[in-house]
Amino acid sequence: MPRHIVCLTFDFDSQAGFIARGMTTPTPLSRVEFGAMASGRTLGFLKERDIKATWFTPGFTIESWPRQSAAVVEGGHEIGHHSWAHIPNAHQTRDEEEADLVRANDNIKKLTGRTARGYRSPSWDLSAHTVDLLIKHGFLYDSSLMGADYIPYRCRRGDVAELGKPFRFGEPTELIEMPISWSLDDHPHFEFIRTPQTVTPGLRPARDVMQSWYDEFAYMQKAVDWGVLTYTMHPYVIGRGYRMHALEWLVDKLAKEGAVFLTMEQAALEAKLKLFA
Numbered sequence: 001m002p003r004h005i006v007c008l009t010f011d012f013d014s015q016a017g018f019i020a021r022g023m024t025t026p027t028p029l030s031r032v033e034f035g036a037m038a039s040g041r042t043l044g045f046l047k048e049r050d051i052k053a054t055w056f057t058p059g060f061t062i063e064s065w066p067r068q069s070a071a072v073v074e075g076g077h078e079i080g081h082h083s084w085a086h087i088p089n090a091h092q093t094r095d096e097e098e099a100d101l102v103r104a105n106d107n108i109k110k111l112t113g114r115t116a117r118g119y120r121s122p123s124w125d126l127s128a129h130t131v132d133l134l135i136k137h138g139f140l141y142d143s144s145l146m147g148a149d150y151i152p153y154r155c156r157r158g159d160v161a162e163l164g165k166p167f168r169f170g171e172p173t174e175l176i177e178m179p180i181s182w183s184l185d186d187h188p189h190f191e192f193i194r195t196p197q198t199v200t201p202g203l204r205p206a207r208d209v210m211q212s213w214y215d216e217f218a219y220m221q222k223a224v225d226w227g228v229l230t231y232t233m234h235p236y237v238i239g240r241g242y243r244m245h246a247l248e249w250l251v252d253k254l255a256k257e258g259a260v261f262l263t264m265e266q267a268a269l270e271a272k273l274k275l276f277a
Ligand SMILES: [Zn+2]
Pocket: 011, 012, 013, 017, 082, 086, 122, 123
């Protein structure tokens, strides 16, 4: 019996991502502040469709937006770990990374009664230490790597990449990777960002993006009997009216075509049975 799982995931960054990039003037901060309002809209939509999702929520957001963070838990959704301060892991020493990880896990434990089972790194870039730290702190899965599309896999540690030498593969660990892709992330499709160095144009028509996201699901149905497709969204991005409208179209079409909506923890547990059987 084929089973095609969809994980709707929301990175609830609030102002943390912009502060970590040094964008602390009023307008960029207000831009992401919009996400706190839009989180209510998104939660309402999930409730209407009776779908449980995964919200990767920085400790910063839990402390700065306690009511909005509690509403996610009250909706029955999973809270995943997304660092405390949204600083990319590779910019931290091992000790700094661990301290940030523990600090955010304390917030999550206070909010939900238990530490996080799942992790997603800020800006999707792990350090050389992240896999070790996640195992040490009892995580079931990571969702920051791009080595597959529909089939979760075991994270490796100790890979060696050196210029002019063949790649050396490290050992697979018990940490499960729930793979992601920039193509299935709302941010690069929609957000216009101008910095002194670069311009990310974004602002694509929402229906076009959702059609592509649906096509990815349709291909998964053709390619594998069992698989997981993960979409990544941010309340301040997807929460704009015309994008919500398109997301509603996508989710209703996926449901009609047989998608099984699970939290990422539920999907990872199912994957674990397959990977470690
Ligand atoms: Zn983020």
